[in-house]
Amino acid sequence: EARRNVEVMWLIGRLAPDHKTIADFRKDNGAAIRKVCAKFVALCRQMGLLQTPSVAIDGSKFKAVNNRDRNFTHAKIARRMAQIEESVGRYLRQLDSADRQDPSEAISIKTTRIKEKIARLKQEMSRLEVLDAQMRNTPDQQISLTDPDARSMATSGRGSGVVGYNVQVAVDTEHHLIVTHEVINVGNDRGQLARMSKQAKEVLEVDKLEAVADRGYFDGEEILACEEAGVAVTLPKPMTSNAKAEGRFGKQDFAYLPDEDVYRCPSGQLLPYHFTNIEHGMTLRRYWSTAACQGCAIKSQCTPSKERRITRWEHEHVVEEVQRRLDSDPDAMRRRRETVEHPFGTIKARMGATHFL
Template sequence: MKRFVEGADREQATLFPESLEDWVGEDNPVRVIDVYVDELDLAELGFAGVDPKTTGRPSYHPSVLLKLYIYGYLNAVHSSRRLEREAGRNVEVMWLTRRLAPDHKTIADFRKDNGPAIRKVCARFVELCRRLGLFAEASVAIDGSKFKAVNNRDRNFTEAKMKRRMAQIEESVARYLHQLESADRQERSKARAMKIDRLSEKIAKLQEEMQRLEALDKQRLAQPDNQISLTDTDARSMATSGRGSGVVGYNVQAAVDTTHHLIVAHEVTTSGSDRSQLAPMSKMTKAVLGVGKLDVVADRGYFTSEQILECVEADVTVTLPKPQTSNNKLRGRFVKSDFRYVASKDVYICPAGETLKFYYTNEEKGLTLRRYWTNACASCAIKSKCTTGAQRRITRWEHEHVLEDVQRRLDENPQAMRVRRETVEHPFGTLKARMGATHFLMKRLKNVKTEMALAVLAYNLTRVMNIIGIGPLMRAMRA
């Protein structure tokens, strides 16, 4: 005869362990959090409330609240209200906080008021990883990902959104006015009067909305990037990889170690583009690792001539593909890469074997450009595959050799882009999975940076515990 597994009687007396210590095993990650925070000099890091006041109500030591937050981000519990509940029911949290149970406002205020110090705690753990030799190879992959803010799409206004919404209102007003004219031509009745009142009320509301949008549009035009967010004023509308999709949020940049996939450096920006981030992120990573030279791999979204040159001048070797900006290849015509440059003679050789000589130099958008062409194009047999103009001209940047070195490295190491993808996309996926559907809970850039630092610290903690083990990690923290 089949039976179900039966549970215990709820009225039966139970003998629990006498102390919380018996509930937390030696290999429990919560012990790592406890040791790590206890070994930090919180006053030096800038935490408020390390030294209690002599008067007033006793306060919680910042170490208690810091441990609580690190535990929360390690276990995908970011809300201050949820952390408050965990402190009263979770045995691990009771052990970690010594049965202290702060209220949600105290918990939330700690994160809000100690942002810079919390970000330093994240940086200190990266320093520990460096001392442990986990960054033996000075090689990282850099990438950016869009994280959602608490600002809804309907509470963000760009030029395109504003025009679209105003056009919708004008269309609705025109439709209601047409219906109002039709109602005026009908015989007088109670139903006709009610319809006219209803349409008049709708038109009045739409006119009020138009006035509100016009006022918002003036505020929008005063912003440097011509967009405005009402809930989180720092959040920005950004395009994502999905066609026609976008997100109102922040662009998180990360430099990830190619060996152990640890996040070496990160930054939260309000720019939706990665084009100006390569050099700053590379220099930041180089400073964190304390190395003289650094190898960086990134995707084509970071390709900018000035940024690559800045990296070279900072002893950073970058590998990334160049985006195809010309449509000639799609049209079956030759592109610049089909022309061979001869450095010793400072000339280009075209696919037909003709020599394109240097003629003059000019400046465009701050770049010094050299111009090359030949007068043999008119009689060339394959001119139709090259250009529709009188002659094909080639432009060369004065530091073009830097870009050629980048392309050469990519040709010699075709697996670099796969390494980049396998290195940096996994951490972003893990961070977003832990942070949930609405990634950031706080408003404003400075607070979002604090949230990101806690999320990165939790990610790195998990990685190092998996790499070297909980026991060795705690011994290294005490050393």
């Protein structure tokens, strides 16, 4: 309006913000802006708008100002260097061809231009070598030039991606108010469930909290951390089993009998416990029965191996409780979508946001 509306221009003496005004304001007042967000939530609580201790959690990728060509990983640099080497080789062949022709002004101009291109490519190669060295010193082996905090992230489209940020929000399920938010540069949501749930619980000042999220947040240790913090989470488990994908019985077709510490398979046979081992810091128990599998009439529907082995995490009961909550409330995922994706739709579409500054 300061640049468009004549009355406003007159009123403020033709003062107008430039492209850095908002960016500088955010940079200089970051702490105050966060306090305003906290005050807003406190006000909503005073008005009785946050009575339901239930939130939906989600993340969305926002494009940064950093262009894809200004973001580098080892694979990108290696690919670009290979392209440069191929181009230099092609130009050198052109120089050899020019040397075999009779000297002329046109050939001289062409030769000079090719040599300039080769010099520029070698300069670019040197720049990439410097960037590669810098990138190898970063924790995540990635470097962005325009916006140093931005990171290359995969998005939902096949083969697509964005250089930007992952914005996490927890939204109140009753009035769709953003309870808490976090901007991170990690490209996936797997490690964010417990942190966002705990922040929401702290902001709402409740002893118990219900949280619903999508399958991208599924992680056993995160779910356990939520359970220990008094947060009951509901989310679907991603299908990662090759057996299910190939039309065979999945782990969910085997029933665990806690009193006997055995699994019951689809044919009714019992698979006893054999041993415990630790993988990636997780204590895992192994169950199987070679004898039961050898004489099983439906073994072809279960496993191509000698016997079917079942692995159980020591805190598997926590994950099973999440699945029971989801089974008893099949509309939870629809409510999650209608609740937590609404703010992102507002930011990205209605307000015309293109870059996240």
